Amino acid sequence: MQHASWNDFEPMNEARWRALSEKALRGRPWSDVQRERPDGWQVPVRVEPTDPAAQPVGLPERAIAPPEAGQPWQVQQTLDDPASLMQALLHGVQGVRISEAAQQAHGLDALFEGVHLEMVDVHLDGPEATGLLRDLVERQVPAEALTGSCSRDVLRAADGERLARHVEAWGAAYPKLLTWGADAAPWLDAGASLVDALSAVLSGLDAGVAALEKEGIGFEQAVARCTVRWAVGSEVLVEVAALRALRMLWAKWLTHRHAAIRPLWIDARTSTRNFVRALPEDNLLRTTTATYASVLGGADGIETLPHDFREPHATESARRYARNIQHLLREESSLHLTFDPMQGSHALEYLTNQAVERAWNQYVADVSEGGWSTLLEEGIWKERVLAGREQGRKASLFLPRDVERGNAPMPADLAAPVFYPDHEA
Numbered sequence: 242m243q244h245a246s247w248n249d250f251e252p253m254n255e256a257r258w259r260a261l262s263e264k265a266l267r268g269r270p271w272s273d274v275q276r277e278r279p280d281g282w283q284v285p286v287r288v289e290p291t292d293p294a295a296q297p298v299g300l301p302e303r304a305i306a307p308p309e310a311g312q313p314w315q316v317q318q319t320l321d322d323p324a325s326l327m328q329a330l331l332h333g334v335q336g337v338r339i340s341e342a343a344q345q346a347h348g349l350d351a352l353f354e355g356v357h358l359e360m361v362d363v364h365l366d367g368p369e370a371t372g373l374l375r376d377l378v379e380r381q382v383p384a385e386a387l388t389g390s391c392s393r394d395v396l397r398a399a400d401g402e403r404l405a406r407h408v409e410a411w412g413a414a415y416p417k418l419l420t421w422g423a424d425a426a427p428w429l430d431a432g433a434s435l436v437d438a439l440s441a442v443l444s445g446l447d448a449g450v451a452a453l454e455k456e457g458i459g460f461e462q463a464v465a466r467c468t469v470r471w472a473v474g475s476e477v478l479v480e481v482a483a484l485r486a487l488r489m490l491w492a493k494w495l496t497h498r499h500a501a502i503r504p505l506w507i508d509a510r511t512s513t514r515n516f517v518r519a520l521p522e523d524n525l526l527r528t529t530t531a532t533y534a535s536v537l538g539g540a541d542g543i544e545t546l547p548h549d550f551r552e553p554h555a556t557e558s559a560r561r562y563a564r565n566i567q568h569l570l571r572e573e574s575s576l577h578l579t580f581d582p583m584q585g586s587h588a589l590e591y592l593t594n595q596a597v598e599r600a601w602n603q604y605v606a607d608v609s610e611g612g613w614s615t616l617l618e619e620g621i622w623k624e625r626v627l628a629g630r631e632q633g634r635k636a637s638l639f640l641p642r643d644v645e646r647g648n649a650p651m652p653a654d655l656a657a658p659v660f661y662p663d664h665e666a
Contacts, residue, residue: 255290262287279632280434282479283595288587295591300485300581301492304504305541308580314535315362315542316567317508318560323351325557332564336362336389336542349376358382362389362542364508374410382415390419390508392468395445396428396613401452408458412466419468419506421449426472430514432630435483439600441622442469442487443494444613460500469505472512473538475530481583482592484509484538489597490604509540514633516551521559524548529566536576537583543567 251257266273275286288295306313317336320326321343329337339352344365365373377387393407404421411420423445425438433441446467453463471487473480484507491505511531516524525548535543545566547559571577583589607616616622 259287280629281436281599282592284479284592285588288591290587292587292591294594295587296594297585297590298489298594300539300584301488301502302504303488303539303541303580304506310580311578312536312539312580312582313577314540314567314571316564316571317362317364317510317542317544318564319366319544320352322347323354325560326352327355328557329560329564330356330361332561333568334361334564336364338364338366338544340366344373349373350380353380359386363387364389364542365391374414378414384415385417387415388417390422390468390506391415392419392422392424392470394424395421395449395452396423396425396441401455404449404452405456405458408453408463408466409456412462418466420466421453421463422446422468422470423449424470426470426510426512428626429472429474430512431626432514432633433626434629434632435479436596436599436603437625437629438471439483439486439490439596440603440607441613441616443490443600443604444607444616446494447608448613460498464495464500464503467505468508470508470510471540472514473509473531473535473540474512474514475527475534477530477534477537478589478592480531480534481538482589482596484535484540485581485583485589485593486596486600488539489593490600493597493601506541507539508542508544509535509538510544511535511546513546513550518551521549521552524550525562525566528563532566533570533576536570539581 271286276284278284302308305315315336316334317338318329318334319338319340320329321340326337326339343352373391391411393404395404408420411418423442425433425442428441429435429438449467450460450463454460469487469491471484473484487507488505492502495502511528515527528545528548532543532545545563547555547563549555549559576582607613610616610621616625
């Protein structure tokens with residue numbers, strides 16, 4: 242029998258780890274290796290297992306599958322033309338995202354030619370998805386065949402009446418579609434801190450529910466059609482904690498409104514916040530780490546952006562790399578087999594509970610000041626995004642390693658994050 246060399250190592254436990262760590266410190270205090278973060282997060286080097294703030298709370302169920310099914314997720318990708326869409330489906334994409342530009346340039350007939358809609362989720366991006374509903378009805382797409390989303394984002398200055406018409410019309414024609422929600426991804430890319438984005442999602446949901454109820458759509462009907470989109474960066478522990486906190490905050494928000502807890506569909510995509518253009522292949526490391534964090538955090542749908550996303554047009558090879566990152570995490574790493582695989586990690590539970598507490602306190606304070614409309618109209622949200630951007634510039638974790646070590650100048654394109662036209666700070 243072949244010798245198992247790992248059995249030669251002395252077993253590791255907390256006491257031995259602490260002794261080795263303190264020996265490595267050579268008499269210095271733990272605070273010497275505790276990096277202070279400009280965003281205010283406390284990411285401790287060590288966490289006491291007995292600390293009440295580090296105890297497991299347990300995640301609510303996910304929308305895609307119950308806990309006994311493990312940790313499956315939907316592989317998503319944004320496609321802009323019929324050829325790339327069909328190629329993505331052949332290569333295992335389960336949720337196709339159709340950009341507003343592609344909808345207008347090609348039309349659904351061309352995009353969906355040869356596609357069995359009952360076998361794939363469709364996510365129609367854009368503020369209105371103008372004219373698409375009529376096109377789908379005229380094509381006689383069965384109501385039960387279309388699943389996915391056509392979500393109107395409430396984190397914009399949305400007209401409540403138009404939001405209600407959108408939810409009513411799409412919900413009547415295609416009852417399985419998610420039709421409204423909060424898209425925090427562009428704000429995160431623009432610089433918003435994770436805690437600010439978490440509290441903003443709750444404030445946005447308040448605004449959306451209020452608008453729908455005003456137009457006669459009940460609370461239960463509204464939350465059944467809700468979804469949240471999130472951008473995930475490459476700092477694994479903090480990003481995983483933020484995603485877990487988002488699901489816990491949703492449950493807390495429902496309980497606060499005396500409603501039954503129901504799953505929330507969370508779509509995650511890799512963040513472009515620290516993408517670089519000079520060496521786009523380096524972004525593969527960022528997207529891989531961010532996708533890994535998205536899986537561990539329990540996102541229901543995940544889109545890995547191409548590493549050349551900041552170029553005018555992503556290449557087919559970059560899209561293939563993006564798909565294969567997810568396939569490797571699933572088929573080679575088997576990350577889909579265990580529900581909430583990070584549960585019980587005292588460090589991660591500490592970060593998750595911290596995120597929930599900080600975001601909820603911020604949300605309650607914002608509600609007392611008037612909620613999302615006040616944040617947006619009085620410029621408070623813009624100030625928070627700008628402050629988050631400044632914090633990010635000061636944090637070495639957002640910089641390429643050569644820049645952090647002082648071996649290279651900061652690339653000019655890192656001075657400004659990626660903005661989307663409708664979410665400029």
